[in-house]
Amino acid sequence: MTIPAPGAIDCDIHPALPGTHVLLPYLDEYWRAHVRMRGLERDNYNAAAFPVNAPINARPDWKPPRGNAGCDFDTLRTQALDGFGTKFAICNVLHGAQAIFSEDLSAAFCRAINDWVAKEWLDRDPRLRASIVVPMHSPELAAREIERCAADQRFVQVLVWEMQEIPLGRRQHWPIYRVAEQLDLPIGIHAGSSYRHPPTNLGWPSYYLEDYISWSTGFAGVLNSLISEGVFVEFPRLKVVLMESGVTWLPAWMWRANKTWRGVRAEVPWLEKSPAEYAREHVRVTSQPFDAPPNAAMLRKIIEEIDCEDMLMFSTDYPHWHFDGNDALPDGLPEHLLKKILVDNALKTYPRLTS
Amino acid sequence: MSTTVQEPAVQTSDEAILGFVDCDVHPYTKTPADLDAFLPERWRKLRHSIGNRSRSSFVGAPNYPRMSPGVGMRMDSWPKDGGHPGSDLAMMREQLLDAFAVSYGMMMPLLGRGGDERNVEFGAALCSAANDWEAQVWCDNEPRLKAAIQITTEYTEAAIKEIEKRAGDRRFTHVMIPPRGLEPLGRRRYWPILEACAANGFPIALHLGGTSGHPSTGGGWPSFYHEEHPSYPQSKEALVTSLVTEGVFEHLPNLRVALVEGGFAWLPSLSWRLDKHYQRLREEVPHLKMLPSEYIRRNIWVTTQPIEEPEHPEDLITTCEWIGWDRIMFSTDYPHWDQDDPRYAFKVKVPEKEKRMLYRENALSFYNLEA
Numbered sequence: 001m002t003i004p005a006p007g008a009i010d011c012d013i014h015p016a017l018p019g020t021h022v023l024l025p026y027l028d029e030y031w032r033a034h035v036r037m038r039g040l041e042r043d044n045y046n047a048a049a050f051p052v053n054a055p056i057n058a059r060p061d062w063k064p065p066r067g068n069a070g071c072d073f074d075t076l077r078t079q080a081l082d083g084f085g086t087k088f089a090i091c092n093v094l095h096g097a098q099a100i101f102s103e104d105l106s107a108a109f110c111r112a113i114n115d116w117v118a119k120e121w122l123d124r125d126p127r128l129r130a131s132i133v134v135p136m137h138s139p140e141l142a143a144r145e146i147e148r149c150a151a152d153q154r155f156v157q158v159l160v161w162e163m164q165e166i167p168l169g170r171r172q173h174w175p176i177y178r179v180a181e182q183l184d185l186p187i188g189i190h191a192g193s194s195y196r197h198p199p200t201n202l203g204w205p206s207y208y209l210e211d212y213i214s215w216s217t218g219f220a221g222v223l224n225s226l227i228s229e230g231v232f233v234e235f236p237r238l239k240v241v242l243m244e245s246g247v248t249w250l251p252a253w254m255w256r257a258n259k260t261w262r263g264v265r266a267e268v269p270w271l272e273k274s275p276a277e278y279a280r281e282h283v284r285v286t287s288q289p290f291d292a293p294p295n296a297a298m299l300r301k302i303i304e305e306i307d308c309e310d311m312l313m314f315s316t317d318y319p320h321w322h323f324d325g326n327d328a329l330p331d332g333l334p335e336h337l338l339k340k341i342l343v344d345n346a347l348k349t350y351p352r353l354t355s
Numbered sequence: 356m357s358t359t360v361q362e363p364a365v366q367t368s369d370e371a372i373l374g375f376v377d378c379d380v381h382p383y384t385k386t387p388a389d390l391d392a393f394l395p396e397r398w399r400k401l402r403h404s405i406g407n408r409s410r411s412s413f414v415g416a417p418n419y420p421r422m423s424p425g426v427g428m429r430m431d432s433w434p435k436d437g438g439h440p441g442s443d444l445a446m447m448r449e450q451l452l453d454a455f456a457v458s459y460g461m462m463m464p465l466l467g468r469g470g471d472e473r474n475v476e477f478g479a480a481l482c483s484a485a486n487d488w489e490a491q492v493w494c495d496n497e498p499r500l501k502a503a504i505q506i507t508t509e510y511t512e513a514a515i516k517e518i519e520k521r522a523g524d525r526r527f528t529h530v531m532i533p534p535r536g537l538e539p540l541g542r543r544r545y546w547p548i549l550e551a552c553a554a555n556g557f558p559i560a561l562h563l564g565g566t567s568g569h570p571s572t573g574g575g576w577p578s579f580y581h582e583e584h585p586s587y588p589q590s591k592e593a594l595v596t597s598l599v600t601e602g603v604f605e606h607l608p609n610l611r612v613a614l615v616e617g618g619f620a621w622l623p624s625l626s627w628r629l630d631k632h633y634q635r636l637r638e639e640v641p642h643l644k645m646l647p648s649e650y651i652r653r654n655i656w657v658t659t660q661p662i663e664e665p666e667h668p669e670d671l672i673t674t675c676e677w678i679g680w681d682r683i684m685f686s687t688d689y690p691h692w693d694q695d696d697p698r699y700a701f702k703v704k705v706p707e708k709e710k711r712m713l714y715r716e717n718a719l720s721f722y723n724l725e726a
Contacts, residue, residue: 056632056636162573162574163574163575164574164575167576167578167582168574169578170578196575197569197570198569198573199573200539200569200589200590200593200597201535201569201571201572201586201593202535202536202539202590202593202594203537203567203569204538204539205596205597206542206597206600207601207636207639207640208636209633209636209640210539210593210596210600213600213632214573214592214593214596216628218572218573220588221571221572221573221574221577221582221586222572224581225572225574225577228577228578229578246624246628248623248628249624249625249628251665252588252674253585255620255664256585256663257585258664259663259664260585261581263422263692264584265581267580268581289632291624291627291628291631292631293623293627294627298677301670305666307666321635322635
């Protein structure tokens with residue numbers, strides 16, 4: 001179905017770098033010289049988890065006249081913002097900068113991307129907001145980058161990938177969560193992998209289709225990690241947003257996580273409530289792709305099982321191709337939830353949208 | 356030696372449960388050394404010098420310590436006169452086989468670790484020894500117990516030889532593969548093994564397990580068993596995705612696969628997700644001729660344990676309807692700590708006809724068992 005009224009908040013759109021070279025002006029003198037010396041501006045550091053020309057990552061009618069999907073400001077403005085009557089849209093740049101092994105180079109590229117987004121996108125349209133990209137494998141540099149960007153209120157969350165070197169709940173990430181909580185920034189966890197490990201626990205699959213399918217199971221692992229390690233006990237105000245995660249896997253995950261917790265809770269005695277309760281309080285999920293069942297009645301059943309009116313938030317996942325025309329919502333969403341999904345839940349999750 | 360048991364009382368009068376087929380029973384040796392008798396001397400010596408070499412951190416413990424002794428055994432399953440849970444037939448009869456008048460117990464042995472062994476010749480010998488042990492120690496003493504053919508997927512010739520060796524021996528009913536191997540099971544290099552299963556009429560039972568060396572999440576090694584345990588369904592999802600996407604069921608349309616010890620409530624959502632994104636990426640997998648969900652519906656069965664426990668128990672009925680009652684088979688996982696009791700696993704009333712399918716009929720037909 002199409003969205004019933006303008007004014008929605010789109011929690012996941014993807015402006016893309018036309019190439020590494022665009023970052024040169026945003027690097028400091030040292031890094032600019034360093035990058036030039038190694039010729040890195042000529043290399044393609046796009047994330048392997050999102051091949052830009054795969055049909056699923058570039059809706060055919062959303063490709064700009066020149067360059068890859070998401071690279072052209074005017075095209076994105078017309079299609080993603082005007083096209084849906086969007087009030088705010090959150091830019092999530094999916095770029096390999098976050099996967100570069102050198103913490104220093106990774107941090108330099110992340111800083112440059114954040115400044116590039118601010119100047120080339122946020123400055124050009126007041127409806128745009130952005131996530132701060134960070135080198136997660138360097139908690140100290142990541143925390144510093146979050147503090148630097150947070151001075152600009154248009155940065156509304158921190159962006160990390162679901163699959164990295166170590167599970168996201170691990171305690172060494174906690175300096176990042178501490179500063180994010182202090183600054184009212186949710187942790188936006190996006191689908192994708194830096195491929196430090198195979199995306200499945202069976203090893204490396206053959207096809208991109210399998211990698212893509214694995215993103216949702218990866219998110220189950222992320223939630224198990226965040227909850228088990230006690231992230232939400234330590235940071236009671238922290239919210240995490242799952243993006244491009246799929247939605248319909250949530251009930252089965254909740255049942256499984258709750259059952260394991262009942263049997264194994266002696267191992268994680270700091271948990272004060274069930275995993276599903278932590279998820280309903282702290283986890284938000286964007287709507288595309290929904291991975292909807294074959295009919296509306298089944299979808300309503302899933303919504304009933306998720307049993308949390310605050311959890312779902314609207315996204316188009318522009319320019320990724322999950323729907324045609326303006327059919328950005330799955331059929332069968334209950335009327336009374338629409339406004340929450342389209343507007344209210346995002347306003348509550350992102351305090352900076354209203355500050 | 357054996358526990359003395361006086362005509363154990365049958366613990367249910369529910370006729371749909373009585374005589375059920377248990378798709379996941381774990382027999383154990385009393386002590387690890389009991390397997391030696393079935394090993395050729397060369398491997399017996401190696402087993403006690405260098406020993407098993409898999410891809411995990413510890414010699415005799417899993418990467419994620421369990422919550423009860425014996426790597427997660429049910430506390431009341433330790434035989435009084437010693438030995439490991441699951442090693443005493445009399446006790447297994449008392450607690451499981453006679454208690455519920457079980458028709459068949461489908462054995463899924465987790466010992467020997469042949470499937471995980473890095474030295475594949477040693478691995479093949481361990482598998483073969485464990486298979487002989489199953490047949491002689493268990494099936495010959497209790498014909499209701501049916502043996503799994505254990506193989507190592509990293510040694511194709513030996514695996515095929517082992518499958519062919521057991522074909523025609525009615526004690527063996529299924530091939531057991533630890534799904535967490537070096538690569539996803541659908542990959543082409545495993546097809547000769549899958550072909551041998553199909554050619555010899557054996558269904559494949561994929562019990563969770565294996566030490567692949569790969570982290571149990573795509574984002575690295577978790578810290579707790581509290582995360583490892585719920586990663587089992589994620590293995591199953593990757594397994595279904597691999598088998599379907601690679602075209603295994605296009606190539607072997609009669610192959611029957613059961614997923615054991617991964618629950619099942621995750622399957623509908625995975626089917627929807629696969630169908631949806633297959634439409635977008637089908638140019639990558641032109642060998643598929645049907646929707647992923649259609650292959651799943653035709654070739655894949657699930658077993659129930661550890662059964663999901665929805666917050667509203669009746670939601671489990673909906674889930675079973677979405678999967679198809681004819682594809683769900685009951686399993687206990689005896690004698691593990693998280694085993695399911697057939698009387699209490701479903702916390703909601705299952706309709707009688709579906710109950711008979713779930714507890715008995717589906718498994719009889721899946722494993723080709725005499726009614």
